[in-house]
Amino acid sequence: MSDDVKCEAAKGGEQADSGKRRKFLRQGGALAGAAIMSLVPDAIRQGAWAAGSDAPEKTEIKVGFIPLTDCSSVVIAAVNEFDKKYGIKIIPTKEASWASVRDKLVNGELDAAHVLYGLIYGVQMGIGGPKKDMAVLMNLNHNGQAITLSKKLNEKGVKDGASLKVLMDKEKREYTFAQTFPTGTHAMWIYYWLAAQGINPFTDARTITVPPPQMVANMRVGNMDGFCVGEPWNNRAIVDGIGFTVETTQGIWKDHPEKTLGTTAEWVQKYPHTARAMTAAVLDAGRWIDASLSNRQKTAQIVADRSYVNTDADVIVARMLGRYDNGIGRKWDEPDYMKFFNDGAVNYPYLSDGMWFLTQHRRWGLLKEEPDYLAVAKKVNRIDIYKQAATAAKVALPKSDFRTSKLIDGVVWDGKDPKKYAGGFKIQVA
Amino acid sequence: MLKVMIVDEVAERAELLQAVLVKSGYEVIAYVTSTFDLYRQVGALCPDIIIIDTDSPDRDTLEHLCVVSSDEPRPVVMFTHDGDVEKIRAATRAGVNAYVVDGMSAARIGPIINAAVARFEQFQALKRELEDSESRLADRKVIERAKGILMKSHSLTEEEAYRAMRKQAMESNHRLSQVAQQVIAMAGLLLT
Numbered sequence: 001m002s003d004d005v006k007c008e009a010a011k012g013g014e015q016a017d018s019g020k021r022r023k024f025l026r027q028g029g030a031l032a033g034a035a036i037m038s039l040v041p042d043a044i045r046q047g048a049w050a051a052g053s054d055a056p057e058k059t060e061i062k063v064g065f066i067p068l069t070d071c072s073s074v075v076i077a078a079v080n081e082f083d084k085k086y087g088i089k090i091i092p093t094k095e096a097s098w099a100s101v102r103d104k105l106v107n108g109e110l111d112a113a114h115v116l117y118g119l120i121y122g123v124q125m126g127i128g129g130p131k132k133d134m135a136v137l138m139n140l141n142h143n144g145q146a147i148t149l150s151k152k153l154n155e156k157g158v159k160d161g162a163s164l165k166v167l168m169d170k171e172k173r174e175y176t177f178a179q180t181f182p183t184g185t186h187a188m189w190i191y192y193w194l195a196a197q198g199i200n201p202f203t204d205a206r207t208i209t210v211p212p213p214q215m216v217a218n219m220r221v222g223n224m225d226g227f228c229v230g231e232p233w234n235n236r237a238i239v240d241g242i243g244f245t246v247e248t249t250q251g252i253w254k255d256h257p258e259k260t261l262g263t264t265a266e267w268v269q270k271y272p273h274t275a276r277a278m279t280a281a282v283l284d285a286g287r288w289i290d291a292s293l294s295n296r297q298k299t300a301q302i303v304a305d306r307s308y309v310n311t312d313a314d315v316i317v318a319r320m321l322g323r324y325d326n327g328i329g330r331k332w333d334e335p336d337y338m339k340f341f342n343d344g345a346v347n348y349p350y351l352s353d354g355m356w357f358l359t360q361h362r363r364w365g366l367l368k369e370e371p372d373y374l375a376v377a378k379k380v381n382r383i384d385i386y387k388q389a390a391t392a393a394k395v396a397l398p399k400s401d402f403r404t405s406k407l408i409d410g411v412v413w414d415g416k417d418p419k420k421y422a423g424g425f426k427i428q429v430a
Numbered sequence: 431m432l433k434v435m436i437v438d439e440v441a442e443r444a445e446l447l448q449a450v451l452v453k454s455g456y457e458v459i460a461y462v463t464s465t466f467d468l469y470r471q472v473g474a475l476c477p478d479i480i481i482i483d484t485d486s487p488d489r490d491t492l493e494h495l496c497v498v499s500s501d502e503p504r505p506v507v508m509f510t511h512d513g514d515v516e517k518i519r520a521a522t523r524a525g526v527n528a529y530v531v532d533g534m535s536a537a538r539i540g541p542i543i544n545a546a547v548a549r550f551e552q553f554q555a556l557k558r559e560l561e562d563s564e565s566r567l568a569d570r571k572v573i574e575r576a577k578g579i580l581m582k583s584h585s586l587t588e589e590e591a592y593r594a595m596r597k598q599a600m601e602s603n604h605r606l607s608q609v610a611q612q613v614i615a616m617a618g619l620l621l622t
Binding site for chain 2: 096097098099100103104107109127128129180181182183208209210211213214223366
């Protein structure tokens, strides 16, 4: 609310400078105008859209988010009013845990959420909790997560994956690595990365789940050797002098899928036009963020606020702009920093992206049986809704529902033979 | 006897709930307010049911236990097996979430959840009351400050300043405290 007030006051301020400040203050003309502006559009908006056949069925939607840099496009869609353009109002709702995001999606208390790609598939398959048909409307971002190791490991000579492996072989003890949700993306990134170093994440180490904002505090008290989490928490660990970035997730998989705009299949069925409008608004927001460095800077300022990520804007902005510092002497300009749009390449709900999470759930034994990879991905990833939204927002579409990537261990993933891929890793559980 | 573990950052609430449960004949094996090592505590204490604040970030930590130990009789999300959506919603709204041993009957869990919901609601009501009175106090401070700004910058009397803001509030359909905040924000722009 305070931001709105500031904006309105600023508008009032311009008029007041015309020399009628006192009179205006007494009459309160401009303030009343500003207030009316904020009250009227809802009614007009609903009336205007109700006239069309593709009017959003529900115009006020609660979208959950977790305090992370990659919630930006959801927040910007609301703050910069891209939602208005499509006849809806997005209310970003801060959540304390991924479990809570999941439960509120399943219960219908949230309409949609900024949510881990893998979590959506975990719920679809009923891994370790409720099972419900879910929907991925779009991918929200590529890149911008990282693996942090403790400074204490660095003092023992660890500076990369290979030297971590050497130390773990030489100095036997329990090594603890944290991720953010058992079926989530960070779990899959850190498992993948450890395995690529020849470390089995389940038998050679102990893996735990820790909420993102608590990662740094836990490392500080020596509860863990490493963690994988979204920004700004890796950079926070460096700023606080307790950890260093050993690998970025773009280093594991350039342009990897990450957070989605997710909801339930039931919700999409009930509100297909709202789903399209919301997707289009978030596409617009992502395009705006990626349009310029100054927009990125503004975004960092906005999301750093207490009501969103609640950390210093400086900690967010550096990596938002691709200025990386690993905390132990290496500084570089990262071309593959967190992208929110990249001409729409970020956002398409590729079937191969969705299936990848199933292959990893299978690899690590979270899925006890072989799923029907393609059928599940086709059901969850709502390419139909995305295409409508992309058309509304004038966003280019790719030619294929599959894409090909080579990951850090040199293994290529193209989505063509998921069963073989899932079973083909040297280190695995299943 | 069912072994209950309470995870709650709010110690007072945890104590309230513990007292009620003990009185009803349940064994409360622990209440945990700092969750730095929740894993080991759960592992060591082996609770049958864990009651946790819905909005606790530590829920994700428990989720991991549900996944990694799904072969053993360990905590699973209660809501997997309980079909009563309304009851679940009521619990979630009250701020209660429960993780229970797989296969435990709803009849045994029900009274514990009910007690937790009642305690949480009671606590929330108290908290709301406190917040309301705090925000009324904060509002009053803001209004006083805005009044001061108007009086000084526009040579108004206290009464005039107050009336100007009240008129504005009525016309713009805002609360008086919101108008006062606007005045303060604008003063920052115009008078510095």
